[in-house]
Amino acid sequence: MLTFTLRRLLTAIPTLLLISLVIFLLVDLAPGSPLSDVPLTVPPDVRQKMLEAMGADQPVMVRYFLWLKQFFWIEPLYGIDALLGTDFAQGAQRIISWQSKVPVFQIIGERLPQTLTVVGTAYLIGVLIALPIGIYSAYRQYSWFDQAGTFFAMAGFSVPTFFTGNLLILIFAVNLGWFPTIYDTNLEVVDWASFTKMLAQMALPVTVLALFNAAEISRYTRSSVLENLGQDYVRTARAKGMGEQKVVLKHVLRNSLIPVVTVVALGLPTVFGGAIVTEQIFKINGIGAALIGAINVSDLPTVQTVTFIFAVLIVMFNLIADILYGILDPRIRYD
Amino acid sequence: MKFRTALLGAAAAFVLAPAAHAERGADGEVKIFYYQAVSTLNAYLSSGTKDVEAGSLVLEPLAGFDQDGQLFPRLAQDIPTVENGGVAADLTSITWKLKEGLVWSDGTPVTSADVKFTYEYCTAPDGGCAQGAKYEGIASIETPDDLTVIVKFEGPKPYPYQPFTGGTAPILQKAQFEACLGAAAQSCVEQNSKPIGTGPFIVTDFKVNDVVTLEVNPNYRDAAKPAFGKVTIKGGGDALAAASAVMETGEFDYAWNTQINPDQQKQMEAGGKGTFVNAFGTLVERIEINMTDPSPALPEGERSTVKHPHPIFSDPNVRKALSMAIDRQALVDIGYGGAGRPTCNLVPAPAYQASDNTGCLTQDVEGAKALLAEAGWTDTDGDGILDKDGKKFSILYQTSVNAVRQDFQALIKGWWNAIGIEVELKSIDASVFFGGDAASPDTFQKFYADVEMYANNFDGTDAEPYMSQYLCDKIPGPENQWQGENINRFCDPAYDALVKELSTTSGIEARGELVKKLNDMLTKDSNVVIPLVDRGRFSAKSNTLDGFVMNSWDTELWNVQDWTRAK
Numbered sequence: 014m015l016t017f018t019l020r021r022l023l024t025a026i027p028t029l030l031l032i033s034l035v036i037f038l039l040v041d042l043a044p045g046s047p048l049s050d051v052p053l054t055v056p057p058d059v060r061q062k063m064l065e066a067m068g069a070d071q072p073v074m075v076r077y078f079l080w081l082k083q084f085f086w087i088e089p090l091y092g093i094d095a096l097l098g099t100d101f102a103q104g105a106q107r108i109i110s111w112q113s114k115v116p117v118f119q120i121i122g123e124r125l126p127q128t129l130t131v132v133g134t135a136y137l138i139g140v141l142i143a144l145p146i147g148i149y150s151a152y153r154q155y156s157w158f159d160q161a162g163t164f165f166a167m168a169g170f171s172v173p174t175f176f177t178g179n180l181l182i183l184i185f186a187v188n189l190g191w192f193p194t195i196y197d198t199n200l201e202v203v204d205w206a207s208f209t210k211m212l213a214q215m216a217l218p219v220t221v222l223a224l225f226n227a228a229e230i231s232r233y234t235r236s237s238v239l240e241n242l243g244q245d246y247v248r249t250a251r252a253k254g255m256g257e258q259k260v261v262l263k264h265v266l267r268n269s270l271i272p273v274v275t276v277v278a279l280g281l282p283t284v285f286g287g288a289i290v291t292e293q294i295f296k297i298n299g300i301g302a303a304l305i306g307a308i309n310v311s312d313l314p315t316v317q318t319v320t321f322i323f324a325v326l327i328v329m330f331n332l333i334a335d336i337l338y339g340i341l342d343p344r345i346r347y348d
Numbered sequence: 349m350k351f352r353t354a355l356l357g358a359a360a361a362f363v364l365a366p367a368a369h370a371e372r373g374a375d376g377e378v379k380i381f382y383y384q385a386v387s388t389l390n391a392y393l394s395s396g397t398k399d400v401e402a403g404s405l406v407l408e409p410l411a412g413f414d415q416d417g418q419l420f421p422r423l424a425q426d427i428p429t430v431e432n433g434g435v436a437a438d439l440t441s442i443t444w445k446l447k448e449g450l451v452w453s454d455g456t457p458v459t460s461a462d463v464k465f466t467y468e469y470c471t472a473p474d475g476g477c478a479q480g481a482k483y484e485g486i487a488s489i490e491t492p493d494d495l496t497v498i499v500k501f502e503g504p505k506p507y508p509y510q511p512f513t514g515g516t517a518p519i520l521q522k523a524q525f526e527a528c529l530g531a532a533a534q535s536c537v538e539q540n541s542k543p544i545g546t547g548p549f550i551v552t553d554f555k556v557n558d559v560v561t562l563e564v565n566p567n568y569r570d571a572a573k574p575a576f577g578k579v580t581i582k583g584g585g586d587a588l589a590a591a592s593a594v595m596e597t598g599e600f601d602y603a604w605n606t607q608i609n610p611d612q613q614k615q616m617e618a619g620g621k622g623t624f625v626n627a628f629g630t631l632v633e634r635i636e637i638n639m640t641d642p643s644p645a646l647p648e649g650e651r652s653t654v655k656h657p658h659p660i661f662s663d664p665n666v667r668k669a670l671s672m673a674i675d676r677q678a679l680v681d682i683g684y685g686g687a688g689r690p691t692c693n694l695v696p697a698p699a700y701q702a703s704d705n706t707g708c709l710t711q712d713v714e715g716a717k718a719l720l721a722e723a724g725w726t727d728t729d730g731d732g733i734l735d736k737d738g739k740k741f742s743i744l745y746q747t748s749v750n751a752v753r754q755d756f757q758a759l760i761k762g763w764w765n766a767i768g769i770e771v772e773l774k775s776i777d778a779s780v781f782f783g784g785d786a787a788s789p790d791t792f793q794k795f796y797a798d799v800e801m802y803a804n805n806f807d808g809t810d811a812e813p814y815m816s817q818y819l820c821d822k823i824p825g826p827e828n829q830w831q832g833e834n835i836n837r838f839c840d841p842a843y844d845a846l847v848k849e850l851s852t853t854s855g856i857e858a859r860g861e862l863v864k865k866l867n868d869m870l871t872k873d874s875n876v877v878i879p880l881v882d883r884g885r886f887s888a889k890s891n892t893l894d895g896f897v898m899n900s901w902d903t904e905l906w907n908v909q910d911w912t913r914a915k
Contacts, residue, residue: 044790046783051395051478053782053804056813057831059480060784066476066534106535112394113387113556114534115541123555187596187619194589194597195381195582198558296584298385298558306385306557311779 014339021332032324033084037077037317045311047111067111069313080317083108088118112312120303120315121322125285127198128292128299132284135219139226140277146227147234148269151242152261162231169228174221178294181217192217196297218295222288226280233276237269244268271341278334282326373564373577375913378893380905381603383590385557385583390540391516392470393533395478400515401604401903402560402581406453406545407518410444410463410497411509413901415627417698417809419509423447423458423519423546428508430854439504439854444512446495452521453550453565460491463512465522467499472530481813482510482517506854507810514808515903519546548574548909558583574909575895588612594888595619602896603888604904609752610685622891626686628884629900630697630814631805633688635745635760635878637661637670639837642744642796649826652795654837660741661798667875669719670799673763675711680881682759683752687886695811695867696882698901700860703867708879716767727768734768742770743798746790748778753801756880786829793824795835803883809901812850812859815866819844838876843869 047069048060055063064070068079083106090102107116150162186194192213202208241247242265250260289301296302300319307315339345382398389403410424419427425445428434435442450458467489470477477483485505490498499511511517521544528536541554546569549562562579582600591606593599596619606624608616613624641656650656661667676690692708695701725734725741734741745761747753754775761771774797776790781802789796806814816822817833820841824832843866850862870877885900895910 044777044783044785044788045779046785049779049781049783052397053802054481054807055395055478056481057784057833059478061831062480063476063478066474066531109534110387110556114390114393115388115537115556119537120556123558187592190597193599195584195593195599197582198555199553199561199580293585294589296582296589298555298584302584303557309779311783 014336018332018336021335025328025332029321029325029328033081033317033321034077036320036324037080038073040313040316040320041073041076043311047311047313050310069111076313080108080314084318084321091116091118108314108318110307110312110315112307112310112315117315117318121300121319124298124300124303127196127297128285128301131196131215131218131292131295131297131299132222132288134215135222135288136226136280136284138219138223140230142223142227143230144234144273147231147273148238148261148266150231151235151238154239159235162235166228166232169224170232174225174288174291175294177224178218178221178291181221182294185217194295196295198298218288218291218297222291230273230276230280234269234273237272238265241265241269271338274337274341275334278330278337282323282330285326286323371572371575373575375575375577377578377580378576378602378908378911378913379600380579380581381590381593381600382581382583383585383587383603383605386554386560386581387557388540389543389551389554389560390520391518392475392477392479392520393540395516397903398583398604401905403518403543404515404547404903404905405549405562405579405581405908406543406547406551406565407520408546409514409518410446410512411514412906413514413809413899414906415897415899415901417901419513421447423450435508439501439506439508441498441500442505442508444497444499446497447569448495450546450569451567452544452546453567454521454544455567456521456523457494458519458521458546459494460497461494462519462522463497464489464491465525466518466520467511469520469525469529469533470517472533474531475529475533477533479516481807482512484510486511504852506850506852506859507812509810510808514901515906516807521545549579568909570909575912576908579908591616591624591888592619594890595622595624598622598890598892601890601893605886606888607684607687607886609683610681613685613687616888622888624686624886625889625896625898626884626886627898627900628689628697628882629805630695630811631803631883632691632694632696632879633756633801633803633881633883634694635670635799635801635880636795636835637667637876637878638795638798638800639839639876640795642798644796652837653825654823654839658798659739660743663723664874665719665723666725667878669716669723669767670764670769671708671875671878672712672716672719673767674708674760674878674880675763676709676880678711679756679759683755684881684883684886686884688881688883691879691882692871693867693882694870694877694879695814695863696879698809700856701811701863701867703864703871705868705872707872711763713763713766720767725768732765732768733770740770741768742772744772744774745799745801746774746776746781746797747801748781748792749775750778756801784831786831791830792835793830793832795824795837800835801880810859811863811866812847815850815863816847818866818870819847836876838870838874840869840874 087102087105087107094100094102110117146162150159153159182194185191196214200207200211202211247265250264289305292299292301304319384398386398386402388394388399389406391400391403408422411419411427412422414420421427423446425447428442428444452458467483470479470483485502487500487502524539524544528539542551548565548568550565551562553561560581564577587606588608590603591608594603595616598621639658640652640654641658642652646656680688680690690709692705693703720734725736727734745757747757757773761773764771780788780790781792784791792800792802818838820839822832822834823837824830846866853859853862871879887904889896892914894912894914897907899906
């Protein structure tokens with residue numbers, strides 16, 4: 014297992030480097046200019062000076078290698094400095110957003126809490142809803158519960174979040190006035206009142222995302238449980254006179270969860286990535302909103318850095334899913 | 349040291365507090381929504397209106413513009429003029445006097461050195477100052493004493509009020525920004541997000557592109573103001589959500605730039621929690637006519653250049669017919685509602701320089717047809733499209749991707765079809781259209797189309813730089829990387845001469861007359877520019893907010909110190 018992990022980690026390095034180059038070229042070659050947002054009242058010579066100050070007039074390869082150096086060398090130094098109070102970085106140039114002139118990692122740091130709270134909670138709730146629905150739907154296949162579950166999953170998966178989001182806002186925020194429409198990132202939970210406020214502002218976006226996540230995961234669970242219910246070992250267990258509860262929850266569930274765990278693990282990077290649409294609708298201003306905002310103004314350093322971090326997370330969670338598989342299923346051995 | 353001065357300042361404020369009017373900070377928190385979130389508070393690093401306006405709560409210029417476009421002193425004692433001796437008789441210098449006893453929010457005095465430093469900051473090489481145009485033509489700045497600033501220009505400046513006025517040119521504190529000159533400007537994160545200013549508020553927390561939190565500046569010069577103790581500027585979402593947050597749910601007190609379509613405006617007004625406020629400035633949505641030939645048959649580098657005059661539009665009557673066929677009121681009703689009004693002028697305001705040109709406001713389809721027939725355009729083959737000498741009247745009409753602009757394109761295409769013109773529509777992503785990339789064929793400067801539509805305006809109230817964009821030597825072309833501002837490739841020696849006259853004429857009235865003439869030369873006389881809609885600023889204000897005055901000449905938050913909570 015250890016050699017397998019090491020081998021995978023080593024092969025991840027060229028993969029990630031290639032990904033970073035592809036992202037950089039894609040973002041750079043995409044049409045648009047970091048100055049498209051600048052009012053027309055700004056004369057051409059001033060525009061040129063602004064481009065030069067950003068470093069956007071440099072050749073693409075120079076900017077790519079500068080970014081590589083900043084991402085893999087300078088930013089970690091700043092990280093160490095921040096942790097240990099040292100001064101290894103010595104004021105070297107960090108990755109700075111063209112739009113806001115603020116280090117991209119500072120932006121990510123500001124954005125991560127709300128993304129993890131909202132999207133993370135939604136993912137957790139989604140999984141907690143999906144498992145029982147999936148298991149019971151499979152156990153009572155074609156019953157009314159299964160039909161209802163299928164309908165729920167179809168609806169949750171196929172109705173886009175921008176529709177459910179706006180619908181919920183219209184009903185619960187505009188008409189009933191129960192929840193706010195705008196997420197307050199300054200809110201700190203210190204007492205009961207601020208806690209209820211937090212719950213209120215999380216309620217709608219979490220509902221929207223949890224519905225979407227639950228729909229997907231409940232389908233995986235259902236099909237996996239169904240597959241196992243027909244297996245010989247289930248018949249054996251029943252023949253031995255085991256109670257239905259024990260058969261389903263102990264034997265079937267354990268075996269059925271293996272693929273589900275993989276799906277859940279592979280979905281985790283999207284939690285960090287935020288939910289671009291939902292964040293935009295509820296004004297959560299998390300990572301997803303930062304990414305779409307940066308894309309809109311061709312803020313290359315931000316787009317590149319955030320997208321690359323997603324790539325790293327996806328590669329990592331793929332590895333974690335593989336390792337988990339090996340731990341959960343003793344039949345699988347990588348060495 | 350800074351901490352100590354801050355403590356001293358706080359202590360001083362505490363001692364003075366009982367003496368001050370009891371109203372400061374008494375109205376609690378005011379919540380402002382800028383759906384385009386604030387990226388930086390330093391106006392010199394961003395020309396985005398949202399950043400300039402948020403920064404204006406903290407940083408102030410020497411003088412600002414009021415709701416009528418009149419200059420009024422902020423940090424200056426008064427507005428220098430030739431009459432009061434503040435502007436030299438030969439118009440080569442202007443002398444500003446700072447108010448006495450002014451202090452920064454950290455308690456240190458504001459001096460003429462700070463003003464001079466601001467000029468140095470914005471003109472330092474490699475700084476990428478976004479407001480460089482405000483400080484053009486300055487020879488030197490002298491500071492004979494702590495309160496006097498003399499700006500010397502390279503030549504006579506009939507309009508000497510560009511530097512240090514309006515929200516786009518605020519004064520920075522030298523002590524804070526000294527280390528941020530030139531290339532270092534971009535990495536001064538702390539300074540750019542928490543500038544020390546003289547305005548009514550100071551920044552306590554700044555989350556990039558999300559939320560800015562401010563509280564009262566204890567050293568603000570008017571001890572009774574501001575009435576609000578705390579300001580939150582939140583960002584995110586879109587214009588519709590911003591309007592809803594004020595008008596329907598009442599979560600916010602004021603939302604900037606709520607440009608939504610007229611149907612949605614009505615729906616929001618029904619919410620009953622707020623009102624829309626508007627004010628008209630100089631932003632005009634217009635159709636620009638290409639005076640050169642954009643034909644793809646021409647070799648690259650010669651398309652849309654002065655080498656080839658436009659085969660159809662070189663006849664002024666044809667251009668006039670295009671303008672006559674348009675119903676501008678219908679455009680406003682469909683696209684802008686309260687946020688726009690029809691106009692025939694390129695310079696619609698302020699009143700002293702706006703021409704009384706209203707001839708285009710009534711649509712005249714028959715007149716347009718007659719004009720085209722007179723110009724020799726007839727439908728000889730009966731296909732509904734005019735032709736002349738075997739050439740069809742067929743044009744390409746481009747603009748940026750934007751719901752309102754696509755509506756306008758469809759409507760105008762219909763009207764032009766009705767007078768026998770074949771119109772092909774094209775819409776280009778805004779980041780490409782306005783991106784200015786010389787390698788892209790789709791920028792508005794390259795103008796590879798017969799007509800194109802967008803909006804433009806000018807900073808402040810003086811139209812001279814704006815009118816100068818139409819000089820012969822500002823025509824974009826391959827030799828200047830397509831960077832000129834004379835988009836139409838308009839060239840008229842009489843126009844150039846008049847602009848030259850404007851650059852040496854002083855006195856508001858005389859300048860206004862010249863601008864009117866220039867405006868008429870471009871619009872009703874030649875129809876090179878076809879103005880459509882005068883687009884105002886359009887924002888939403890809660891019914892519980894008092895003292896708000898809409899301003900289209902400076903930042904919309906220009907009088908935030910006078911805002912109060914309605915009782």
